[in-house]
Amino acid sequence: MSKRKLVIYIFLISLSLLIYFSNLSSSRYFSFLYNVIYSLLMPMIELKTHIANAVSNSVNRYIYLVDVEKRNRELSKQVQELYLYKSQLKTCEMSLKNLSELMGVQAQNYTKDIVFAGIIGYDPSGMDTFVIIDKGRDQGIEEGFVVFYKDKFVGIVDKVFGSSSRIRTVYSQDLTISSTTESTGKSYIYKGGWRYGQLLYVNVEDPVEKSDVVLLRDNKKVIPAFIIGTVLKSEQGSDQFFKKVLVLPSVDIRKLEYVVVIKARL
Amino acid sequence: MKFYVISLLLAFIQASVITGLFVSNLYVPDLVLLYLFLHISRQKKMDIKKPLVSGFYLDIMYDTFGWNISGKLLMSLLLEIFKSRWEFATRLSLMIFYCLVALLEHIFRYVLFRLKYYYPFELRAFFLGFSIELFLLYLLSLFIIKKHAQT
Numbered sequence: 358m359s360k361r362k363l364v365i366y367i368f369l370i371s372l373s374l375l376i377y378f379s380n381l382s383s384s385r386y387f388s389f390l391y392n393v394i395y396s397l398l399m400p401m402i403e404l405k406t407h408i409a410n411a412v413s414n415s416v417n418r419y420i421y422l423v424d425v426e427k428r429n430r431e432l433s434k435q436v437q438e439l440y441l442y443k444s445q446l447k448t449c450e451m452s453l454k455n456l457s458e459l460m461g462v463q464a465q466n467y468t469k470d471i472v473f474a475g476i477i478g479y480d481p482s483g484m485d486t487f488v489i490i491d492k493g494r495d496q497g498i499e500e501g502f503v504v505f506y507k508d509k510f511v512g513i514v515d516k517v518f519g520s521s522s523r524i525r526t527v528y529s530q531d532l533t534i535s536s537t538t539e540s541t542g543k544s545y546i547y548k549g550g551w552r553y554g555q556l557l558y559v560n561v562e563d564p565v566e567k568s569d570v571v572l573l574r575d576n577k578k579v580i581p582a583f584i585i586g587t588v589l590k591s592e593q594g595s596d597q598f599f600k601k602v603l604v605l606p607s608v609d610i611r612k613l614e615y616v617v618v619i620k621a622r623l
Numbered sequence: 624m625k626f627y628v629i630s631l632l633l634a635f636i637q638a639s640v641i642t643g644l645f646v647s648n649l650y651v652p653d654l655v656l657l658y659l660f661l662h663i664s665r666q667k668k669m670d671i672k673k674p675l676v677s678g679f680y681l682d683i684m685y686d687t688f689g690w691n692i693s694g695k696l697l698m699s700l701l702l703e704i705f706k707s708r709w710e711f712a713t714r715l716s717l718m719i720f721y722c723l724v725a726l727l728e729h730i731f732r733y734v735l736f737r738l739k740y741y742y743p744f745e746l747r748a749f750f751l752g753f754s755i756e757l758f759l760l761y762l763l764s765l766f767i768i769k770k771h772a773q774t
Contacts, residue, residue, distance in 0.1 A: 391688075
């Protein structure tokens with residue numbers, strides 16, 4: 358390669374680098390030239406942008422649909438399992454009715470109205486003490502109704518407005534409910550808190566240990582035993598009779614998109 | 624003239640369809656570079672206008688004046704230096720030289736881009752684009768060698 362050609366190459370590379378870094382298209386001396394070039398090429402550039410967006414959207418849609426299909430298949434399996442579970446429960450319910458008739462005891466009716474509600478507002482303090490749902494008095498919601506998501510307890514309806522309601526969550530210090538643990542089955546009081554709630558009045562001799570599941574306890578046995586959380590710490594407190602038990606709530610308030618309200622009070 | 628028309632078409636396809644598939648223009652398989660390399664490597668006398676114009680087409684499409692031109696010119700310069708010393712006699716040698724030159728060109732353009740803007744480097748996307756480029760080169764070299772044998 359001749360020296361002259363090498364110099365031309367180096368000159369052109371340097372010039373293109375200068376153009377690239379100096380943003381000549383926005384300088385007032387060259388903007389006119391750029392505008393002319395772009396106005397001439399505009400139809401082609403618009404077509405290019407249109408095709409690029411269409412291809413990108415199609416690829417994203419395809420990936421999304423593949424994900425949806427996978428999720429659908431998993432959900433179909435879960436629904437099938439739930440159908441089986443439902444039929445088993447029906448059998449149990451029939452047996453219970455027969456048994457209660459034989460024993461002369463009145464069986465509880467477990468079927469309760471439920472309302473699906475979308476979440477429209479969160480606690481601005483970031484402590485997740487409440488959420489606002491999009492169902493209110495118009496859907497028959499009343500204060501004290503129990504709110505859950507999947508098998509997890511979310512909170513209690515605290516205030517009801519025309520078409521929205523406020524739910525006091527398991528992270529709120531103002532929430533105090535009857536609870537129990539899977540291991541003991543004894544009745545305790547769960548007091549909410551952020552980041553951890555507490556089980557109150559747990560006797561020192563009660564076998565409440567770390568990782569024990571804390572459940573909602575309804576003395577009338579109408580509301581199912583939803584999961585409140587798991588025991589994070591169980592130790593001897595300042596009080597000589599009771600343990601200090603910290604509970605990590607199971608529900609992640611900020612991931613919730615909808616909740617279910619049972620039209621029943623604890 | 625044929626070169627300029629084909630490289631314009633390739634630049635358009637690269638900037639529209641392939642950029643849509645790869646999302647970022649940093650990791651798009653560079654069809655124009657591939658075509659330019661194959662074209663220049665077969666010519667005895669190199670024409671500086673070809674890398675300049677093909678780079679200009681891409682710069683117009685991506686609105687990055689100077690970025691692609693400098694890359695294509697660098698590739699052309701490197702190729703001219705290599706060609707003066709070695710000959711691409713076999714397909715393997717052609718692919719090795721392309722690997723070397725194209726990697727240098729991509730890294731050069733990526734460094735230029737990072738000096739001006741911030742964009743995270745995704746090694747997987749980069750190698751996917753580069754592998755596609757190499758695969759296309761392999762296919763095209765099969766075709767070219769076949770054509771040479773016929774003539």
